[in-house]
Amino acid sequence: MEKSGNRKSINEFGKFGLVNHLTRDVKPSNKSTITGVGDDSAVIDSGKDLTLVTTDLLLEGIHFNLIYTPLKHLGYKSVIRAISDIYAMNGTPGQVMIALGISSKFSLVQIEDLYEGIKLACTKYNVDLAGGDITSSITGMTIGVTAVGTVEKNNMVKRNGARANDLICVTGDFGAAFMGLQLLEREKKLFIREKVTQPDLSGFEYVVGRQLKPEIPVSTLSELKNKEIFPTSMIDVTDGLASDLLHICRLSDTGCRIFYSKVPIDYETSRVAGEFDIDPMTPALNGGEDYEFLFTIPLEMIETIKTIESVKVIGHMTTSGSGCFIVGDDGSEVEISAMGWKE
């Protein structure tokens, strides 16, 4: 069955690479298709504005573990995950659709809890639940979430618009959701091994909250618009700051330098990382699920961006071919690498 010369394994590609490989020969033929495979959303010209559509799968055992993820939180997070891609193109989400696969182990009350979370997120972010389907599954729970949004033609921000010397900016802080997950995993093990039924998560509210109920920094995004800061590129940080930054660099054909001391990490994240005996920079760069935004702006916006407290400048873009490095306090440079294909 093997085709000759095609023995490369899936893992060698990495996540983005595999999609690119599979769709390298795909050329849009419909006039309405503006952007195809590769960006946060498909972009469709629907007349006056652009319609953005994005779709995501959440699989039990991969994206969530029901031992420590309450279904209401899972529903909430599913919506956040989908609309995050719309915001990342500077769009406004309007609708979400949920395709649910559930096995017979789930009760009606559980599915109602899931939907309660879905509807809560929809209400909070002013998004309509505009469609849905439920199908039976033999393998636990699968959630397909599709989000639809709009953006004015001139305001769309893509992943490939960064240029050398642009400032690299981020909202919020990084690594918290990952450390929250480590804590929940630890409690799960205690639950399984020692039958400890009451998890002790006091003092860890921030990191656990970031894992279970992430929010999108919409007020920061609004502030950017109000101050007329138009990013040259933008991505939502869900795969990890390093991986998502490299993705922007690859698509924009730039290098980058970010500064070790500038990457925002919450105190609680550092403390929990310490407990687990890991450098907090590791989850900050590679943890993922931060639901923050990484974007680039022209250098001349530096004074304006400083007026937005919730945005930090962590580095700058460099010319193509100059590599992607993180610069330590002593001036040493370490190459940034993504952690391969992970979710």
Place this chain on the structure above:
Amino acid sequence: MEKSGNRKSINEFGKFGLVNHLTRDVKPSNKSTITGVGDDSAVIDSGKDLTLVTTDLLLEGIHFNLIYTPLKHLGYKSVIRAISDIYAMNGTPGQVMIALGISSKFSLVQIEDLYEGIKLACTKYNVDLAGGDITSSITGMTIGVTAVGTVEKNNMVKRNGARANDLICVTGDFGAAFMGLQLLEREKKLFIREKVTQPDLSGFEYVVGRQLKPEIPVSTLSELKNKEIFPTSMIDVTDGLASDLLHICRLSDTGCRIFYSKVPIDYETSRVAGEFDIDPMTPALNGGEDYEFLFTIPLEMIETIKTIESVKVIGHMTTSGSGCFIVGDDGSEVEISAMGWKE
């Protein structure tokens, strides 16, 4: 954990019922949301035309069995399944997006085969593959397909527009895909029990083809438009003719009478049903996966519809509360029932 008064089980609802139950309190708040949960697609007002978005999950072991479904066919069918919902609203699909979950048991060549089928269907139906994501899975293969299309505001056909006395029309024939599946299941058992590796499917090309590589009757849909026949309601028959007809009746608040001898069944379907010792009307009414269209038109279109050979009139709508029946050659009436929650 049970909420009082809420002990109804998931199975009691049926597929459509459960989604309706979970979303009964959902009211669209965005001006652009035209139709929410319940129809084939979400309908979004994007200015001049309407944007249709539909999303679907295909799960290994439920919607497909890789023992007898070649991956290329699976990819093809995934696209057909999604764009079928767009055609069912009288729209034209423009884009599809694929979210794929795959476990480590799949090789690159297999995923390439899947994508070959996806791209083949896209080319055939002039649809752009406009997005995609691949994620790891611990439970085999999961395919999420989202299709986007457009329809002019005046041309959209919904499920709730049928009126008493409207003619009930169908494209194509029914039950073939189901009988094809029975044959493939039989060959699978032979393969497992008796190690017969070469399935004998000669003489069964039509029903097996209908199962593995369904097509959408686009030329018939075009002919309807050309002859200015605007359906009052329409649905794609994927859950079974009976279930989908009942769905139209429920949403349109009508009853119906269809005639036993008018339901189109291919000769090969009947022959295979005979081999399995079942009444061919059973798969025709309840088999599903036909990818044909059921629609209603005003009675006065009867002469025009007769000029389209690929469309058959199988009955008519009746007033609300008069029930849904299939009428035998002897005039006897049997109530139409859906087969519950199945996929």
